[in-house]
Amino acid sequence: MLRIRTEEAREQGFTLIELLIVIVVLGLLAGIVTLGVTKFSDDATAATCSATQDNLQIAADAFAAQNGGTAATTYAQIDVYTKAGDGSAAPAGFSISGGTVSLGC
Secondary structure: OOOOOOHHHHOOOOOHHHHHHHHHHHHHHHHHHHHHHHHHHHHHHHHHHHHHHHHHHHHHHHHHHHOOOOOOOOHHHHHOOOOOOOOOOOOOOOEEEOOEEEOOO
């Protein structure tokens, strides 16, 4: 028997197709947001690494300026010129060669 949809029947709720469409659209939007957040997170990590490397290079230059042009060879030598200045461990990937600092960013 063929039923004709009436206003009364429509007031009962959403159809399965309508609900599935809403779920798919929300899933697509969530995927787009997730990709955007991941990209911003990667950009922030790269910027932080670059800024840290620049600051350590400034500290190495300050060491050389105060030691008659002698280049620093260890992190301990430039640590006192950093904000921490507390003898903490060198950042991951730290290396210094000929007064040039690298973090492997």
